[in-house]
Amino acid sequence: MIASLLYVPGNAPRFLEKAGQRGADVVIIDLEDAVPEMAKTEARDNLTKWVPDIRRMGCQVFVRINNGDRMVDDAVVATLAGADALYIPKVGSVDILTGLTEHLGRHETGRAPIEFVPLIEDMKGLFEVRSIAHGPRVLAITSGGEDLATAMGAQPTPEVLRYPKLMIHYAAKEAGVLSFGMLRTTVDFADKQALRAAASEARQFGFDGATCIHPSVVPILNECFAASPDEIAWAQKVVAANEKEAAVGRGAFMLDGRFIDAPIVTRARNLLLRFEKGRATS
Template sequence: MNAPRPRRSAMYVPAINQRAIEKSRSLEMDAVIFDLEDAVAPEMKPQARAQLVEAFAAGGFGHRETVIRVNAVDTDDFEQDLDAVARCQPHAVLLPKVSRPEDLEALSGRLAAHGLPASVLAWAMVETVDALADLDAIVTAGRSRRSRLDCLVVGTNDIAKETGVDPGEQRRYLIPWLMNVVLVARRHRICVLDGVWNDFSDRDGFDAEARQSVKMAFDGKTLIHPSQVEPANNIFSPSPHAVAKARSIAAAFERPENAGKGVINLDGKMVERLHLEQAQRLLEIQAAIAARG
């Protein structure tokens, strides 16, 4: 996985909505996903692309990771979207409807063909039944030698639609699939973001689902409304207790008597090198959050 970067909150912003684009410069989300796909009607896509190019030329997005969601690889809009991406130079490109290994290979190839540097990463939506059924193979292809894949994004609405599975009751019937997405992300050491909470007027419901996401080991949550940014940042930030514990683990392994040890005794508990790696990553995330003030 690349150097840890906070992705607690990633808000979708319709690329056709000029006012929303402007507002995204002042919101404290970690990432902003400018959407050229579902949020833009077919006849409005050329205008949306032009607005994005103008917005990126103007800049002002600060610390926010900029991501552009393009249309699927098998659509007529895909190449035109990448033309706009090449002019915008975002941090990442989010590919929807990923269903087979060839989709991510095609994205990497086309990004290179459009002259985009390797620093422009690939994010992939997990929202089709094919992706759920063959996710490890898809991510393996996406993490190949020329790969840019750095993040998986769950599309819970599309998963529920394609499968017919009821997304209610704390997502109890979706959880096996969601946990598999997390498992694959961890196996390949990439980031994974949970899907959206649709009812932005229901703050309690959002908070409950975000806390569930933390327990499921998601790195953050995708959002659809500015009111969701602050609670997402708060819920997905390392707690003071977790930070203190991580610091104690790191400090313990730095002691001369523990040099080279794989396992140590810390306050009566067994702590392994894998716990040190987890602690170091958490502290790096916390430091990056703190650096933003």
């Protein structure tokens, strides 16, 4: 269960040293957009310190690598440092994932294969998203809302981003991988009301979690993407009632004035399974 992912610039020691204490399920050490060109090599080299330091605080660590000439070197150093997954920007083809897999295999002795989170940030990636979602090592798939809007020559409004973000989300669900994101851009982290509305909406659509750039947003994501006590209680009631009804040969029934059939039971079971996994790893 990954509800909250906190971006931290890879060249900011004062943020990195506290990143693992912010309550996020994942800390994403960013080597890409948040780091100026002159500091990128040093930020990459310092992964050997920050990745294990943050992991010891009890959360997973992903690394957002650069694309282009820096991609392979960033990925290798992150892998050797012990990162759990790579955030891979501007993935336009599954070939990028296949190539990285071939490069990284020789560096993974003694550790599990590092996983991938492709970011879909342009039109090529958007129309290749289904094959990307089925690519090697894919843990989750997500979008870059600002980049998508830029690629379209558009403004990152909810109306503009909704359809492409849903395309990416549907591809993730069809492939059986996690889906991170919200249906609107959330650059203004000071607007907590808007963030809460966006996170709640995303969960209703089946997104699993979302990223943020400020630690004050982490509690909102953790709350909005988690199952509430009322939801858990209802799911337990549905599953228990279904067992009783099935024993007498009924596959559909009424419960507290609500019609219950197979899809609703499956949804209740899935919620309880996710809750149990989240509790086991907390």
